[in-house]
Amino acid sequence: MRALAYFKKGDVHFTDSLPEPKLTSPKGLLISPSFTGMCGSDLHEITDGPIFMPKDGETNILSNESLPLAMGHEMSGYVKAVGPEVTKFKVGDRVVVEATISCVDKHRWPNAKNANTPMCDACKDGCENCCDYAGFSGLGVVSGGFSETMETIEHHVVKLPDFVPMDIAALIEPLSVAWHGARVAKFTEGKTALVLGSGPIGLAMTLVLKARGAKKIVVSEPASIRRELADKFHVETFDPSKHGERAIAELRSIPEGGNGFDFAFDCSGVAPTFNTGIAAIHYRGVYCNVAIWGKGINFNPMDMTLQEKNLTGSIGYTVEDFKQVVDAFEKKKIDPKECEHLITGRIKIEDGWEKGFLELINHKDTNIKILLTPNNHNELD
Ligand SMILES: [Zn+2]
Ligand SMILES: [Zn+2]
CATH class of the missing domain: 3.40.50.720 (NAD(P)-binding Rossmann-like Domain)
Known part of the structure; x- marks a missing residue:
């Protein structure tokens, strides 16, 4: 499939031959990302990494995956396929995906090194963002939203209200980072x-x-x-x-x-x-x-x-923050129109390196969020 992938430190480029993900869990969903935001952590991974990404020749402790992996952890999209035990979503639903991967996800990869270790204390208490093994979809564990298709599980998916456009929905991730900060404080x-x-x-x-x-x-x-x-x-x-x-x-x-x-x-x-x-x-x-x-x-x-x-x-977020941010949109406490000021670009994944990362590196002060459009769904909104 088409993706903007991390090959190694300093080498992120578009490819049309990343393997398409399969459902790893009966609670799994395949998502077709509409918009995925580029983030400062992605840049860090490129300039100072690998931080979350596996090192050259190594595999991720949770998933056993190795490079290259599609980046992107701030995504909105459509449900493309659902596993047999998914109860809350159906194909075609408009959703946002929470990207933290933790002990909650371990069952997806029964052959990985970490599969049989007990759930850590933070995850037992619902603080998965503080997990001993925390990583992200799109940052180290599995491929993320700079791709035609990504996989996640029902636990990480939140349905979108109709009136929140897909590009604004990709901002729910950074809003959840902030929401979590306000909650922790x-x-x-x-x-x-x-x-x-x-x-x-x-x-x-x-x-x-x-x-x-x-x-x-x-x-x-x-x-x-x-x-x-x-x-x-x-x-x-x-x-x-x-x-x-x-x-x-x-x-x-x-x-x-x-x-x-x-x-x-x-x-x-x-x-x-x-x-x-x-x-x-x-x-x-x-x-x-x-x-x-x-x-x-x-x-x-x-x-x-x-x-x-x-x-x-405060570090990252849990899916609870995503639910509360979506609820704040529903209660008209966050105005989608006002959020538009955060978006400074919408580009294709083919242009992700040149017009995305290089633009962020060279024009740091004028850019806030550049969104990638992995499937060019824009016309559906
Ligand atoms: Zn981010
Ligand atoms: Zn954990």
Whole structure:
């Protein structure tokens, strides 16, 4: 089949001869992806990987699969085939696929190295994103959504409301990353929030916090092009580079009372955003890291201890986040029209390297989400 596949570090290209996936489980479904988003983690895999992908000559511990594998973990699509034990879906259903692969999926590959190990504690508690063996469809375990056909199981599939277009549905994945962050941080309606960074996840976080009834949202971002994107969501934006050493004091003065924010969400992941996030929340406030960090930093625990601040982190999502995001669309708390601002390109998988990854590498600041159209379904929407 046609796919944009990872062959090895630095080598991702289009192929028309990747083997078509088969159903590995009676609860399995084949999906025909409509739109699949390109993501920062895909780029990392290309420039610094393999991180999740199997190393050359090795196989994935869960699936036994080796390279090449189709990339893509942010997909919407149509159900193409269902296994005999699938009860909630039928061929032709419009769906979104949650990409985490964990102990929940082990039964799909009875011959793999890890098939007979017990389910890990995180998976037993429904925290599959924290699984000891976690990987993704499209990032290491099996082929993903940059392909004509992908396989998953019923557990990972959520039905789409009719009024959510397929391209917007591909954004449910980054929205779920943000939704999970808000859930882990225990964000509640009527609270104030500082969002650090307005890249794809910072912007998704902004939409999610709006949906969850934030009283005030301030997006702090030094790059003007990115700040202008946040402006489109009608939230307050802040340029830290304009204020120098006064930036933290200025930020703390914005929420009513002038003593800082209830929550800070770090969607950037560098020392200045960490320090600003911790300093800009009030006593017992919550700093939540949603970013993937390249390297560590110095941190004095007294910065949180003296005012009993909370420090937490959020990784990925579970299918529960996907269900809650879809529910937020249904309740009109997320507006599909507003989400359109996140999409900066729609291209064929044949052009995925040239017009997709290279575009993301060379024009990082102007691109948010480039979507691939593996099956050119557009006319069906
Ligand atoms: Zn992603
Ligand atoms: Zn597990």
